Amino acid sequence: MSLSKHSTTVIYSLFLTVINYIIAYLLSSKEVLFDFKNIGLIFLFSYIWLSLYKLYGKKKTIICLCVISSLIGFLIPALAFKSEAMFLQRLMKDFLFGYTLLILPILINQLLSMSIQPKKKIVIIDALFLTTALFPLLLFTAYYTIFGVPISVDSLLAVLQSNRQESLEFILTYTKPSIIFLLIAFGVLIFTVIKFLYSKLIPHTLVPPQFTNVRLACLLTIVLVASNIAFAEKTYWARTLQDTIKRHNQIESFTAESAIRKQQLNRDKHILSTSTEGNFALIIGETHARSNMSAYGYRRNTTPWLTKYADNDNIILLKNGFSNAGVTTSSLEYALTAKNQYNNISYANAVTITEIAQASGFNVVWISNQVDDNIVGRIGHEADQQYWLNKNHNDTWLRQKNQTFDDRIINCLKSIAKPSKKTLYIINLLGSHASYNCRYPSDFNKWDDSDSLLNAYDNSVLYNDYIMSNIHKLLFEKFAVDGMLYFADHGEELKLKFCHGTEYFYNNYKKHPSVKEIVKIPIYFSFSNKFKQENPELISNLKNNQEIFFTNDMIYDTMLGLMQIPTPYYQSKFDITSNNYSLTLKDLRTIHGKVKLEDCL
Numbered sequence: 001m002s003l004s005k006h007s008t009t010v011i012y013s014l015f016l017t018v019i020n021y022i023i024a025y026l027l028s029s030k031e032v033l034f035d036f037k038n039i040g041l042i043f044l045f046s047y048i049w050l051s052l053y054k055l056y057g058k059k060k061t062i063i064c065l066c067v068i069s070s071l072i073g074f075l076i077p078a079l080a081f082k083s084e085a086m087f088l089q090r091l092m093k094d095f096l097f098g099y100t101l102l103i104l105p106i107l108i109n110q111l112l113s114m115s116i117q118p119k120k121k122i123v124i125i126d127a128l129f130l131t132t133a134l135f136p137l138l139l140f141t142a143y144y145t146i147f148g149v150p151i152s153v154d155s156l157l158a159v160l161q162s163n164r165q166e167s168l169e170f171i172l173t174y175t176k177p178s179i180i181f182l183l184i185a186f187g188v189l190i191f192t193v194i195k196f197l198y199s200k201l202i203p204h205t206l207v208p209p210q211f212t213n214v215r216l217a218c219l220l221t222i223v224l225v226a227s228n229i230a231f232a233e234k235t236y237w238a239r240t241l242q243d244t245i246k247r248h249n250q251i252e253s254f255t256a257e258s259a260i261r262k263q264q265l266n267r268d269k270h271i272l273s274t275s276t277e278g279n280f281a282l283i284i285g286e287t288h289a290r291s292n293m294s295a296y297g298y299r300r301n302t303t304p305w306l307t308k309y310a311d312n313d314n315i316i317l318l319k320n321g322f323s324n325a326g327v328t329t330s331s332l333e334y335a336l337t338a339k340n341q342y343n344n345i346s347y348a349n350a351v352t353i354t355e356i357a358q359a360s361g362f363n364v365v366w367i368s369n370q371v372d373d374n375i376v377g378r379i380g381h382e383a384d385q386q387y388w389l390n391k392n393h394n395d396t397w398l399r400q401k402n403q404t405f406d407d408r409i410i411n412c413l414k415s416i417a418k419p420s421k422k423t424l425y426i427i428n429l430l431g432s433h434a435s436y437n438c439r440y441p442s443d444f445n446k447w448d449d450s451d452s453l454l455n456a457y458d459n460s461v462l463y464n465d466y467i468m469s470n471i472h473k474l475l476f477e478k479f480a481v482d483g484m485l486y487f488a489d490h491g492e493e494l495k496l497k498f499c500h501g502t503e504y505f506y507n508n509y510k511k512h513p514s515v516k517e518i519v520k521i522p523i524y525f526s527f528s529n530k531f532k533q534e535n536p537e538l539i540s541n542l543k544n545n546q547e548i549f550f551t552n553d554m555i556y557d558t559m560l561g562l563m564q565i566p567t568p569y570y571q572s573k574f575d576i577t578s579n580n581y582s583l584t585l586k587d588l589r590t591i592h593g594k595v596k597l598e599d600c601l
């Protein structure tokens, strides 16, 4: 290739890179504008496509294959976008997977054509390869047609977690022979069309005279296969499948052991009966970053109620509360069970907050504005009274505007009668989870949310403050609660990508200080006057410990401390309200023990 031809290829490659990158950016949730590694990779593969284009006689085939490739890359995540915010980096892996996939059969053709005769065999291999490449798209479309929702971890889990009877009915209902037949028929159709196209085009396109370097073709094939496998692992399909299997297994083993945990608790009922007589409340916040709360010194007045109550000594704020993980389920499966980062209790043996409270004579009321198809849901389903206010299982709940505000919790608390028995209230908010601008009514659009994601986030924090002021009032006045503990599952990164996530945290916290906000959470307590008078030591311990470092996986023991549930179930060294609380910054961890807390400040 001459120099001028080479520079033309470079210019066209740049052009293709820009086009594809813009499409990816528009399809994604637009959190980040530039990702130079991915831009570099698109450029590289665009260059390979264009080089192939220049080498071949019949250029239309190459254009066709290139367009099909881009479609394979973009289509599935773009369709799934409806259910899951698609970050640019993730979308890029799908795109690169598709973009590189069909370069392979061309290269393989080069190699095969030297040994395999007649060429008909090569046509069949090509057609099989293309049909396989297009099959995920077909499956995705079939799933979408049957269920009306894209394949996602949540939708697959909903299928897996329905009980056995339902699953059987499910399979019988949906896996009709007609559907299997249709899938096979579609596969055969695609195969035939591709085979026809190839047999018409291939005699002219195969083995262009310029392309005779077998070693280069071999090398390129190996590089492409390797990179394609690397991209494949990160595609929407692969991630969805891996995450679903992992979460399903976890939930199943946890649920399977529940009977054993309860038997043990039953044997110890005489010990547990010594717990206190009061009512208690545990409020679980969602995606609440303490650095964006005025009560923790934020420049905007996002928490007027909390600030006032903390100043008046009605609320005790922990200044250095941290999450034990970067994502909801991981964080709460530790916070709501005996398992924490500092003990060796196996996950299946970890007694839940619901189980221990019930065994200690408490009635458990569970009110949730989140869906229930995870471990938190399983813990909630053990409660005596349950109110699941977010019934929307079709996975679009994160993006629906004006439907899932946390004021549902207030309405629920207003509608239910105060139980006569001593009660533990567990309330799970939807809080400030993305999409932030869907978390509050328009009255709370104090900082114009059309301007920035940060404004929308701050509005959601302001709304949470309003919600909590109402919940607090109802709990203490109507339900005669003696002690309330609020904590968030995790915070949020609010400068670069506006997100959270364990993997994201782990890969980026050292590079960007704003990523550390994912584990910095608010934790606060409030008590009735009666409780304060009866437990002066606990109150003074808590005040002494206000500045001390604490991770939310010890919420379980702290709640047990408030409810005076005895050892061996309660461990005072994990209870921030105890003077036995013994963990220091050096001992503390996050991301389920993987990261030292002192590296997250």
Ligand SMILES: [Zn+2]
Pocket (backbone or CB within 6 Å): 286, 287, 327, 328, 329, 489, 490
């Ligand atoms: Zn969360």
